[in-house]
Amino acid sequence: MKNIVVLVSGSGTNLQRIIDTIEAGEIENAKVSLVVADRKCYGLERAKNHAIDHILVPRGKNFSSELAKVIPADTDLIVLAGFLSILKPEFCENWNGKIINIHPALLPKFGGKGMWGMNVHNAVIEAGEKESGATVHFVTSGIDEGEAILQKSFEVTAEDTPETLAQKVHQVEYEIFPLAINKVLQNK
Ligand code: GAR
Numbered sequence: 001m002k003n004i005v006v007l008v009s010g011s012g013t014n015l016q017r018i019i020d021t022i023e024a025g026e027i028e029n030a031k032v033s034l035v036v037a038d039r040k041c042y043g044l045e046r047a048k049n050h051a052i053d054h055i056l057v058p059r060g061k062n063f064s065s066e067l068a069k070v071i072p073a074d075t076d077l078i079v080l081a082g083f084l085s086i087l088k089p090e091f092c093e094n095w096n097g098k099i100i101n102i103h104p105a106l107l108p109k110f111g112g113k114g115m116w117g118m119n120v121h122n123a124v125i126e127a128g129e130k131e132s133g134a135t136v137h138f139v140t141s142g143i144d145e146g147e148a149i150l151q152k153s154f155e156v157t158a159e160d161t162p163e164t165l166a167q168k169v170h171q172v173e174y175e176i177f178p179l180a181i182n183k184v185l186q187n188k
Contacts, residue, residue, distance in 0.1 A: 002076040002185050003033040007083040012043025014081040021178040038085045064088035089141035099139035104169045107135040111144030121162035134172045136180035150180040
């Protein structure tokens with residue numbers, strides 16, 4: 001049984017999707033062993049509702065070293081699902097190849113510092129992009145720079161707003177996140 005630790009900062013709908021797909025057997029031979037939040041957020045409630053171990057490690061200067069202390073050594077995969085703190089290079093190197101993140105745009109476009117959540121969708125609309133989407137990628141010390149695992153795009157129409165993009169991106173995320181997790185866990 002593979003152990004997945006999920007890191008969240010917000011509402012945690014992607015965490016919910018991971019829990020649901022595991023329960024439905026779509027992610028095989030795996031369990032969410034721990035949910036870590038860097039602030040009080042609904043993601044922690046979702047863990048509680050499913051009797052999954054959960055812990056709040058407050059964000060701040062020593063976050064990465066505090067986080068390192070709570071991640072069990074037998075963790076197979078660390079999944080960043082709407083997680084907003086930047087992880088220190090040392091942490092990323094220690095878990096090299098075992099941390100993945102979902103990003104609400106088509107990396108390498110619209111990534112890097114400050115590019116999270118609605119900031120991304122505002123930037124995509126402002127730039128007049130013809131398409132957007134989501135990317136699951138490995139986490140390295142460069143922000144949003146690790147190798148892509150899966151990416152899916154959709155067309156941005158003249159009617160789209162940052163809010164409609166956020167909804168469309170979430171739908172794409174729910175589709176590709178479980179597939180990407182399976183892919184990494186099975187070394188495909
Ligand atoms: C998701 O769209 C995710 O891609 C984004 O935050 C949202 C979290 O939604 N992550 C980032 O912007 C990280 N740079 P959720 O809490 O409902 O899963």
